[in-house]
Amino acid sequence: MAALSYFIEKQGIMTTGISLVRENTASMRPPRSLWVSFPLGRPLGNPGDSAVQHRVIAAALALLNRSAGPVLEDFPEELPAAQPTDAPSCPVSFTSPTDNTSWRGKLLKELGSLEPWYDLAKRSRQGRTAVGVSDQSAQANMAKLGQLLDDQQLPLTELAWFKHAIEDLKVYYLEALTAQPGNYTVEALQQTLWQDTALGAALKSFYHQFCALKEPQLQVFARIILPREMAGEATGKSRAKEPGAD
Amino acid sequence: MAQRKPLPDMGIAPITTAGLHYRDATNFGFADATFRPISNAASTDNLVMSHSSVNYDKSGFVQDTNVVFPIDRFKELVAAGTVASLADVHYSFMGAGLEPEAYAASATQVAGLLKKDRVEAVFLTPV
Known part of the structure; x- marks a missing residue:
């Protein structure tokens, strides 16, 4: 900047x-x-x-x-600290980590459980949604991601599609999770997205697979899948320097 | 440095580096120094964010565009007479992954466009 x-x-x-x-x-x-x-x-x-x-x-x-x-x-002010009671409870019970159905099935089931809340968020924001950097629907993107994991494949020839698909899905989840009025903390939303959802688990799996590749450029791509704090946790070590936003 | 007018006489343009653009515009690339125009008159409801970094919170933007691009607040400042006017067209960049020199051509081009749009000061917001 x-x-x-x-x-x-x-x-x-x-x-x-x-x-x-x-x-x-x-x-x-x-x-x-x-x-x-x-x-x-x-x-x-x-x-x-x-x-x-x-x-x-x-x-x-x-x-x-x-x-x-x-x-x-x-700037002399800090943001007021939100209390856990300021935000409504999460409206969805996410899939158990021990659920052994296919990735595709698990991810589509989770997306389906969030759909009414995504729709409610869109209505309450007068039709506004920030989903839409991908030219495919959330359902189509989720099905494709799940299938890739089930087939143990990486989208190496479709990196742009992959990046846009996962960004759209994260935004879809965040809109659904904030559908009810309330003061949501960044930490609580990140915790839910990355620790509780099948999507979070799926993205960590993709992250590990990209990191394991030999090509340095594809290893770098892994860094735009997970935030640095989640990547540190996923690998068991923190990264001293990661590309950030400005 | 540029000469300053009093704020109530100034034309202002907010510029964001949050990678915002209209849903039907071309997404930003992984490292991309180009810019996208944002109309002052059009609704911001169709703005999406294709920033390549994942190291920031998006939940603020999904609830309120003004968290990264405070256009409604600036329109309120114009109505109150705090600033004179806003540009007809604002601009969005994607700030990540490039050396500063990469932005020389596009930033200079935007400055030329803003001058024609009667802008005297730019308000920059990161993400």
Whole structure:
């Protein structure tokens, strides 16, 4: 993001912005940045909290008063800690890890159990859904992923399809899991997605299979299947450096 | 550095590096310095996210676009007179996997488009 600031400012347009990783911003030295202590993925804070969103924007816009940079200031607020009781209970009982039916069957059954909650979430958000980076349906993608695992194959000639399919399915799950009004914590949602669901188990299986390949490029691809903390757990060791978002 | 106008006289454009685009637009590649336009007038309900990284939370975005692209908040600021106007077209990049120099051409191109769109300041949000 600092690169965009640099090149845009060079053309005579002022820039300000938000930083989520303070040390990266301090190192890259963009003209003006406001560091927030929020989780990666939430630069404006919690969903639906327009008051905090406005305060973050006001603080970052105020940096435009500074003509000499680089300026890196800290937003003084932290996000209010959500209590476990703030979010509704998970509406779905996920498949037991000891279930020995096929991956395809297990995954499609799980997707089916989430479908009413996905539909409810879409209705309550006036038809909005963030599913749709894949050109195939969630059901078709899930069936194909399950079949690949059952056949012990990897989609080596369809990496783009695979990446878009798993991103769509994760978003489908997150929308279903947040269908009921409530204050959901990032940690609780990640815990459910990666520890409790057959989809989480399936993606860990794909991760291990990609890691076991000889080609370095395909081993790197494994890193965009699982978040780094889950990859550390899946391999039993933490990774010092992984590609991240900006 | 560029010269500053008072904020109520400024045209602003939010730019995100969250890899947002309309559902029917081309997805971002694994490492991709191109950009996608986002209309100020159109609904954000058809925005999806094809960012290549998995090392961030997506659950905020699925519940509220403003968590990564605060367009509704900026429209409220225009209505309140806090800022003068918003660009007709905003822009989205995908910030991951490339060296800073890779963005030189596309960022310079976007700056030219923003100037024609009467923009004096850009508000950047990461993910």
